[in-house]
Amino acid sequence: MKELLNQVLKEIKPSEEERELVESIKREVEGISKEIIAVFDYDVEPYFVGSLAKDTYLSGDHDIDLFLAFPLEVPLSELREKGLELAKAIGEKLGKYEIAYAEHPYVRAFYRGFKVDLVPCYSVRNWRDVRTAVDRSILHTEWVLKHLNGRNDEVRLLKKFFKGINVYGSEIYVKGFSGYLTELLIIKYGSFLDVLENHEFMLRQKIIDLEGWLKKEPEVAMKTVKREADADVPLIIIDPVDPRRNVASALSWEKFGIFYFKAKQFLEKPSREFFFPRQKQKRDYKKLLRKKETKLVTLLFEKPDLIDDLLLPQLEKSAKGFMKALELRGFKVFEAHWGYKNKAFIMLEVDRTEKPRIGIKPGPEFFTERGLRFYSKNQKVWIRGKRLYSEKVVEESIVDAIRELLEKNQVSLGKQIKEHITQADILINFVPPELSDEAYLFLSREKWNLKG
Amino acid sequence: MKELLNQVLKEIKPSEEERELVESIKREVEGISKEIIAVFDYDVEPYFVGSLAKDTYLSGDHDIDLFLAFPLEVPLSELREKGLELAKAIGEKLGKYEIAYAEHPYVRAFYRGFKVDLVPCYSVRNWRDVRTAVDRSILHTEWVLKHLNGRNDEVRLLKKFFKGINVYGSEIYVKGFSGYLTELLIIKYGSFLDVLENHEFMLRQKIIDLEGWLKKEPEVAMKTVKREADADVPLIIIDPVDPRRNVASALSWEKFGIFYFKAKQFLEKPSREFFFPRQKQKRDYKKLLRKKETKLVTLLFEKPDLIDDLLLPQLEKSAKGFMKALELRGFKVFEAHWGYKNKAFIMLEVDRTEKPRIGIKPGPEFFTERGLRFYSKNQKVWIRGKRLYSEKVVEESIVDAIRELLEKNQVSLGKQIKEHITQADILINFVPPELSDEAYLFLSREKWNLKG
Known part of the structure; x- marks a missing residue:
């Protein structure tokens, strides 16, 4: 086991050269930022946050997050305006940049091959000051740096494990473990193996309170616990820097469940494949369809120009809408799958494509x-x-049924992709070559199979 | 119209010769009966009842009903025993006979080609004396003879119409109009055409009280009305000879509904086909199956040795049991049909015979x-x-599903035919030649089509 983990670590830990490169880039970005801030004469402090700042990043995985902290006295509208202006100026100086949108706009710049996110925020000293969603990041970085005690490599192993089993990321379309959550688990349980061994215990214990908020701020912390328990989340990890927040609030039962079984499997039979999964074997989906005697219906349409955070949830909603509507029309829908390659798609596995007349x-x-x-x-x-x-x-074919559902507006679809879906091609038992692997992984359930 | 009805009447009214034959047979039967009664020295009076006694029989349709009325003082067990003994003796004298069973046993004899039912009963003078189900027959005969006032031919027309549209008979497996009910409708509305014209009105009026029981015996009659209204029957016709009884209690909504639409059709476009229906055209059921894209599943089994009154309701129950059980198993059952020729059968029209694996x-x-x-x-x-x-x-074929339902006892079947059904052959999209017409009439719905 020890040998295996050392071997994995060797592959994922940044080398001295890589580390030096990262540090020199950071210094340059910091220098340029300070220079521009001086030009603007703003009372702004630049802070590095994220895995690079905490030294928990994986080799080759180094996006820079530079937060531009404004004093609390600045009104929010002014922060947005001045912050964007400042970030744009820094971006321009760094080279290429684009504007991205989260709770408020920020700048994504590119500098010597590194992605640099320049994010305006407030300079908060504790949770009571927090005014925007990004304000906690500086506090998170400080807290982790203070408590990690050199267990950085354990974080790297756990992060890589999460990535390998496909549960890493807190985005709405992933609903997995965030980087910060990974760090907190290591701080809580001590090491990569300890976290895995506690896969069952942490679910039973449910609540992790590293900063002792339940004692220090019982009212606020209990409110958080109650709210999250009501929402029926798998874990409640009270944010060490903010008792109002559950760090694991975006973690789904499904992703936790995958971790749960993969931890069991790994402890029973450790292998490097958990960290570096082999591509799942893809076979002929058409043969599989014949064997299963089910049918594959694929809606194929122009990929709407939306970021994943918006697109994937809307695809999910639409796929589930079709499942429900088609069931009501007498077609049994076994499972649904969605995503995009060149085009966006929704796949439905159904019992039949024709109904009696x-x-x-x-x-x-x-x-x-x-x-x-x-x-x-x-x-x-x-x-x-x-x-x-x-x-x-009655309608004969599932194609007619889908067309009619779309025409009569009888299926619940994602708002911003509705128009695209209405124009979809409907393919029966056939997908374009670029989707044939997706079709196989879906129909074989290997996409989700815990034992796959 | 008048000409049409005269023409029909000519065909259905017994001729003078037929009438004379019937009368002479009746006299002979009466003579023999009185002779035997005298030998037994019982205090029994023979009465002719039914359509022959009331002169409302159709040509060629002359079963003789001779009731043997015992004094009320005779206990029921003695009436049963002595009555059967007496009836058997008369039957023996008449020639061939057999014993049949209703509420109590009676004798069915055959004399010069006529069927003669010899039924022991009590000699009752009014409804308060009635002790067995057959005791009212003598009162019915007397009441009709008193009130019919020469409208016998109108009864014949209505009876033939009911037979033609297949709603005649009060047996449990028919649930249509009895002979007595036919006579009461003529007495109520005056003529064949008047009854037809009142097809809508009689449903709205609901209650027919020819003898004024609601005034003479309000408590008893209201109890009857309430009970029958609760049972949600289409018509409540208080028996002129017994305020406790609804003459139409066995009439189903379905049979009344057929009469309802056929009356409309006849008044709109009179034709002799209502009285003498042409055989429905039978076509190729296999072609029809291909066109409908549905499947026919037939259970074929030994006809149990039961009278229709028992067999047909149990077939109905079993067919409905299969409909329900198969729906739960994921097969859509559109309609069911049952009956017997050489063998008994249950036919089910389903959406498919195979389910995905x-x-x-x-x-x-x-x-x-x-x-x-x-x-x-x-x-x-x-x-x-x-x-x-x-x-x-999951199971693949409907044949397996049916076998499993039978094995696991998961389908509600008629008690006395269960064993037979368990041994049934299950035929898919094929029936033996003797059932091919049945299959066509079922699948085409011509069997029930009101417009057929």
Whole structure:
């Protein structure tokens, strides 16, 4: 085990040369920033945050986060305006840059092959000062630096493990473990192996309170615990720098569950594949379809020009909308899958693509006005109990059903991708070559299989 | 119209010769009965009842009902014993006979080509004396003879119309109009055409009280009305000879509904086909199946040795049991049909006979004991929310599904035909030649089509 972990560490830990390069770049970026700040004559302090600042980054994985901290006296609107202006000026000096949007706009610059995010924020000293979502980052960095006690490599192992089993990242479309959460778990349990060994215990214990907020600020902290417990999250890790926040609030049961089983598997049979997963074997999805005797329906449409944070949740919503609507129409939908390559797609595995042409149509009671109309309108009419019945022609193919659902607006779709989906091609038991691996991984469930 | 009805009447009214034959047979039967009664020295009076006694029978349709009325003082057990003894003796004298069973046993004899039912009963003078279900028959006959006032031919027309549209008979497996009910409708509305014209009105009026029981015996009659209204029957016709009884209590909404629409159709476009229906055209059921893209499943089994009154309701119950059970198993059952020719059958029209091989199997929450067992037991496992999921193989064919339902006793079947059904052959999209017309009439719905 020890040998295995050392071997992995050798591959993921930045070398001395890499480390020196990173430091020199950081110094240069800091120099340029200070220079520009002086030109603007703003009362702003630049701070490095994130994994580079905490020295928990993986080799080759070094995006720079430079936060521009304004005094608390500056009003928010002014911070937004001045902050962006300042960041743009620094970006310009660094070279290429673009404007990106989160809670407020920031600048993403590129400098000597490094991505540099320049983010305006408030200079807060504690949680009571926090005014925007990014303000805590400086506090996080300070807290981790103070408590990590040289266990940086343990963080690297855990981070790489999370990445390997595909549960790393707190983005809304990942709902996994964030970098900060990874660091806190190491600080809590001591080492990579300790975290894995506590996979069951942490779920039962549920609450992690590293800073003792439940004693120091019982009212605030209990409110957080109660809120998160009500939301039924797998873990409640009270933020050491802010008792109002659960660091693991974005962690889904699914991602925690994958970690849960992968930890078990790793402890039972350690292997480097958990860190460096082999590409899952892809086979012929068409053969698989024939074997399973199910059908694959794929909606293929122009990828909307949206960031993943927006696009993927809307694809998920739309896929689930189709599942529900098609079930109501008499098609059994076993599973759904979504994503994009060149184009965006929603795949549905269904029991059949054709339904029988006829259906029984129940009518009103025979002795009513409506009964007489039903009687006149239909060619074949009979009585069961008091009601009239007839046969109606129902839609035959799932393609027609989907078209009709879209036309009649009877399926719940993501707002910003609705238009694109309406224009989708609908493919039956066939996908373009670029999606054939996706189709195989989906239909075989290898995409999600815990034992895969 | 008048000409049409005269024409029909000519065909259905017994000729003078037929009438004379019937009368002479009746006299002979009466003579023989009185002779035997005298030999036994019982205090029994023979009464002719039914359509022959009331002169409302159709040509060629003359079963003789001779009731043997015992004094009220005779205890029921003695009436049963002595009555059967007496009826058997008369039957022997008449020639061939057999014993039949209703509320109590009676004798069915055959004399010069006529069927003669010899039924022991009590000699009752009014409803308060009624002790067995057949005791009212003598009162019915007397009441009709007193009130019919020569409208016998109108009864014949209505009876033939009911037979033609297949709603005649009060047997449990018909649930239509009885002979007595037919006579009462003519007495109430005056003529065949008047009854038809009142098809809507009689449903709205609901209650027919020819003998004024609601005034003479308000408490008893209201109890009857309330009971029948609660049972939600289409018509309440208080028996002129017994305020406790609804003459139409066995009439189903379905049979009334057929009458309702056929009356409309006849008044709009009178034709002799209502009285003498042409055989419905039968076509190729296999072609129809291909066109409808549905499937026909037929259970074929030995006809149990039961009278229709018992067999048909149990077939209905079993067919409905299969509909329900198969729906729960994921097969859509559009309609069911049952009956017998040489063998008994249950036909089911379904959407498909094969289901996809796989199904999604939801498991327990992943962090539980049961979750771990589910995880170990299954080859492919993934998480949705907190729960584990896997795929399972599900039964493929409806034949297997039916066999399993029967084996596991998971389908509600008629008690006395259960054994037979368990031994049934299951035929898919094919029936033996003797059932091909049945299959066509079922699948085309011509069997029930009000416009057929």
